[in-house]
Amino acid sequence: MGVAAPHGDDLEMLFAALMRGESAVHPVFPELPKPAAAATVDFDAARWFTKLQLAGVDRVSQLAVAAADLAMRDAGLDTHAVASERIGVFAGCGMGGAAALEAGYRGNGRVPPLTIPAFMPNAPASHVAMRHRAQGPVLTYSVACASSSLAIAEAAKAVQRGEVDVAIAGGSEALIVPGVVLAWQAMQTLAGFAPGEAATAVRPFAADRAGFALGEGAAFVILESADHARARGARRWATLSGWGSSCDATHLTKPDVEGQARALRAALHKAGLQPGDVGYCNAHGTATRIGDAVEFEALATVWGGELDRLRVSSTKALHGHLLGAAGALEAVITVMALQRRHLPPNAHCDVPDPACRLNLVRELGATAPQLEAAISSSFAFGGTNSVLLFTR
Amino acid sequence: MSSLKELQDLIQEKYGIPPSELDPQASMREKGLDSLALAEFIFEIEDKFGIEVPDDNPNIDTLAELAALVDQVRAAKVA
Numbered sequence: 001m002g003v004a005a006p007h008g009d010d011l012e013m014l015f016a017a018l019m020r021g022e023s024a025v026h027p028v029f030p031e032l033p034k035p036a037a038a039a040t041v042d043f044d045a046a047r048w049f050t051k052l053q054l055a056g057v058d059r060v061s062q063l064a065v066a067a068a069d070l071a072m073r074d075a076g077l078d079t080h081a082v083a084s085e086r087i088g089v090f091a092g093c094g095m096g097g098a099a100a101l102e103a104g105y106r107g108n109g110r111v112p113p114l115t116i117p118a119f120m121p122n123a124p125a126s127h128v129a130m131r132h133r134a135q136g137p138v139l140t141y142s143v144a145c146a147s148s149s150l151a152i153a154e155a156a157k158a159v160q161r162g163e164v165d166v167a168i169a170g171g172s173e174a175l176i177v178p179g180v181v182l183a184w185q186a187m188q189t190l191a192g193f194a195p196g197e198a199a200t201a202v203r204p205f206a207a208d209r210a211g212f213a214l215g216e217g218a219a220f221v222i223l224e225s226a227d228h229a230r231a232r233g234a235r236r237w238a239t240l241s242g243w244g245s246s247c248d249a250t251h252l253t254k255p256d257v258e259g260q261a262r263a264l265r266a267a268l269h270k271a272g273l274q275p276g277d278v279g280y281c282n283a284h285g286t287a288t289r290i291g292d293a294v295e296f297e298a299l300a301t302v303w304g305g306e307l308d309r310l311r312v313s314s315t316k317a318l319h320g321h322l323l324g325a326a327g328a329l330e331a332v333i334t335v336m337a338l339q340r341r342h343l344p345p346n347a348h349c350d351v352p353d354p355a356c357r358l359n360l361v362r363e364l365g366a367t368a369p370q371l372e373a374a375i376s377s378s379f380a381f382g383g384t385n386s387v388l389l390f391t392r
Numbered sequence: 393m394s395s396l397k398e399l400q401d402l403i404q405e406k407y408g409i410p411p412s413e414l415d416p417q418a419s420m421r422e423k424g425l426d427s428l429a430l431a432e433f434i435f436e437i438e439d440k441f442g443i444e445v446p447d448d449n450p451n452i453d454t455l456a457e458l459a460a461l462v463d464q465v466r467a468a469k470v471a
Contacts, residue, residue, distance in 0.1 A: 113431040
C-alpha cells in the first residue's frame with residue numbers, strides 16, 4: 001500500500017496520527033469571501049520527478065505517481081519483475097487536473113499548450129502506467145466519491161478473472177484551487193467554522209454536524225491473487241474478501257437508504273459473511289446532515305440486531321474528503337485498522353446525534369482484539385455506492 | 393542580438409538542465425525535451441519576451457535553431 005496523504009506518506013505515521021485524533025484540516029485561500037478549509041498534502045514532487053518530467057503533469061498525476069510508487073515498493077514489486085502486459089492500473093479520479101484547468105481559465109487568454117493532457121482525468125492512471133510499464137488494462141473510474149473504492153473492486157475482479165497478475169488500484173484527487181473551492185462552497189455542503197476552529201469543523205454523526213472539508217491526496221493498493229503473492233513470498237496486509245456496489249437511481253445528490261443497503265449486503269454476500277462477522281466500519285461519514293442519517297439507516301437495515309457490535313468511525317473528520325481518492329485512502333486506513341486491531345476515532349463528535357444510534361469509536365486508542373473483518377463504505381454523488389470488505 | 397544565452401538560462405531555471413549539458417547544436421529531443429516539453433518551453437519564452445512565436449515552424453530540433461527563430465521574432469517586433 002502507498003499514500004501521498006494530508007498526514008504524510010508514511011503509513012505508520014499516518015495511522016498513528018489518526019489514532020491520536022490529529023486533524024489535517026486547515027484554512028486555505030484567505031482571499032475568498034467565505035472562509036475555506038481543506039486538508040492538503042505537503043508534497044515534494046522532486047522525489048519522483050525532474051523539472052523536465054513535470055512539464056504538463058498536473059498535481060493530481062504527481063500525487064498518483066508518488067503513491068503508486070510507494071505501494072509498489074511496499075509490495076516488494078520494485079525489485080520483482082512481472083510481465084508488463086500482466087500489470088494493470090485501476091485508478092479513481094473525480095475531476096482530473098483541476099489546477100491545470102483553472103490556470104487555463106485564469107490565464108487572460110493565454111492557455112498553456114499542455115492544459116489538455118494535464119487536465120484529462122485519465123492522466124494519473126497513464127502516468128502510473130508509464131512509471132511501472134503497466135501494459136495491461138489501464139483504466140480510470142470517475143464516480144465521484146466512490147471512484148477509487150470502485151477502482152479497487154474492479155481491479156479485484158480483473159485479478160480474479162485472470163486478466164492481470166498485479167493490479168495497481170486506488171485513486172488521486174487534487175482540486176484544492178480557488179474556483180473549485182468556490183463551487184463546492186456554493187453547494188452548501190462544506191462545514192463552516194469559527195476562526196481558529198477549522199481543524200475540528202468536520203463532525204461526523206454529531207448532533208451539530210454541518211458538512212465536510214475537502215481533501216487532496218492519493219492512495220494505492222497492490223492487488224494480486226493469493227497464489228501469485230504466495231509464489232513470490234509477498235507480505236500480505238489483508239485479503240479483499242468482498243465488494244459490493246449499487247446505484248440509487250433516485251436523486252443526483254441525495255443519498256438513499258435502500259441503495260446503500262444493497263451495496264452493503266452485496267459485499268457481505270460476496271465475502272460469504274454475516275453482518276455480525278464484521279467488527280469495524282470505516283464509514284463514508286461526510287458529516288452532512290442528511291448523509292450521516294441515511295448511512296446510519298442503511299447500516300441499521302442490514303445489521304439489524306447486530307448493529308451494536310459494529311464499531312463505526314468516519315476518518316473524514318481528520319483527513320478531509322478526498323473525493324475521487326477517498327475510497328482508496330479509507331481502504332488503506334481500514335486495512336491498517338484490521339491488521340493492528342486498533343480503531344481510528346470518529347473525531348470531533350462531542351454530542352452524537354441521538355438519531356444516529358451507532359456504536360461510534362468515540363475514544364482514542366480504541367482496540368478490537370477480536371477483529372476479523374472490516375468494511376469501508378463510499379456513497380457518492382450520482383447515487384453510486386461502493387463497499388469493500390477486508391478480512392485478516 | 394542572440395537569444396541563446398537567455399534561452400539557456402531559461403532551460404536551466406525551468407527544467408534544471410545546465411548549459412554544459414545541452415549542446416546548442418545537439419538534438420533537444422534526445423535530451424528529453426520532446427514535442428510536449430518543447431511546446432511548453434516556447435510558451436514560457438513567449439511570456440518572458442512578450443512575443444508570439446508563430447505556430448508554423450519547420451521542425452525545430454536544436455537550441456541554436458530555436459534561438460535563431462526567437463531572434464527573428466524579437467527583431468520583427470522591434471522593427
